[in-house]
Amino acid sequence: MEYSTTAINSSKLRIEPVYVTAEFTGSQIEEKIGDRFRIILFTEGNFSSEINERIVQIISPSVLCLSEKDSIKIPPEVQDGIKCRIFLFNPRFLNKKLDFENIRQRGMDAESEVIENRMILKAFVNSSTLNYVRFINPEDRQHILELMDKAQFQLEKQDSGWWPCKTRSFLTEILFFLAQLFELRQDENKAVNVTAVSSFLKPVLDYLARSYDKKITLSSLCSQFGTNRTDFNRRFKEETGMTVIQYLIDLRLTIACSLLKDTDLPVERIAEQTGFADSTHLERLFKQKYQKTPGEVRAE
Numbered sequence: 160m161e162y163s164t165t166a167i168n169s170s171k172l173r174i175e176p177v178y179v180t181a182e183f184t185g186s187q188i189e190e191k192i193g194d195r196f197r198i199i200l201f202t203e204g205n206f207s208s209e210i211n212e213r214i215v216q217i218i219s220p221s222v223l224c225l226s227e228k229d230s231i232k233i234p235p236e237v238q239d240g241i242k243c244r245i246f247l248f249n250p251r252f253l254n255k256k257l258d259f260e261n262i263r264q265r266g267m268d269a270e271s272e273v274i275e276n277r278m279i280l281k282a283f284v285n286s287s288t289l290n291y292v293r294f295i296n297p298e299d300r301q302h303i304l305e306l307m308d309k310a311q312f313q314l315e316k317q318d319s320g321w322w323p324c325k326t327r328s329f330l331t332e333i334l335f336f337l338a339q340l341f342e343l344r345q346d347e348n349k350a351v352n353v354t355a356v357s358s359f360l361k362p363v364l365d366y367l368a369r370s371y372d373k374k375i376t377l378s379s380l381c382s383q384f385g386t387n388r389t390d391f392n393r394r395f396k397e398e399t400g401m402t403v404i405q406y407l408i409d410l411r412l413t414i415a416c417s418l419l420k421d422t423d424l425p426v427e428r429i430a431e432q433t434g435f436a437d438s439t440h441l442e443r444l445f446k447q448k449y450q451k452t453p454g455e456v457r458a459e
Contacts, residue, residue, distance in 0.1 A: 176249035185238030204241035
């Protein structure tokens with residue numbers, strides 16, 4: 160599919176390199192699009208995906224920024240449970256002087272328009288795209304959705320000759336908003352990810368991403384995946400660098416930290432939603448990882 164928008168009421172053929180999708184399922188997300196940046200807003204679904212040959216956990220609602228060089232693979236068995244919206248654009252839609260090369264250049268010897276746009280496009284040109292997988296709160300999700308809706312309306316209705324400019328303004332709002340989110344939470348943005356990809360690991364990570372809030376033991380995982388405790392832990396640690404229970408705790412703590420920052424839920428409720436036995440259990444493990452209590456993190 161060509162993700163562009165053609166002018167409806169124009170005497171000359173005019174095609175703008177920008178497109179906003181309706182609600183997509185996981186099966187509609189293309190692996191790679193060579194001439195578009197993508198802002199993917201995941202609204203439903205918890206799953207593990209393969210981004211640039213790394214396994215990355217996606218917990219909805221989340222936002223993911225992909226460049227024209229990035230690829231994403233989502234396991235077929237979880238695709239139907241995923242819902243998302245996608246904003247696709249070529250950087251020259253923001254400014255005719257931008258291209259994929261000059262926004263990646265360093266230094267101040269570029270035109271002012273290029274330098275000014277590098278900051279808001281940082282998520283797409285950073286060497287580690289995995290830094291830009293971001294769990295967001297419901298209010299942020301709604302804000303991004305509303306801006307996407309406004310942009311989509313302009314692209315589809317084109318009720319005035321200003322529709323490209325209006326669409327550009329909504330895209331710029333989203334980019335500034337995301338840049339602020341990523342900058343504020345740079346250390347917390349990093350997704351729980353591993354470099355190894357195997358047929359053994361993928362279904363395990365999918366299961367953990369969907370079920371982290373439930374009671375999970377090593378014995379139950381062994382039963383689920385038909386193996387014994389020794390082999391399971393050995394294979395999991397070889398590929399991730401940690402045991403499966405350590406990985407699960409780290410995943411739960413990462414989500415709990417985002418919930419503390421992004422919601423007003425009481426610690427007891429967050430503990431329940433992230434699979435901890437109680438708030439005391441959460442607080443003890445939380446302090447071991449972050450050297451701060453949940454209350455101290457929330458107050459920051």
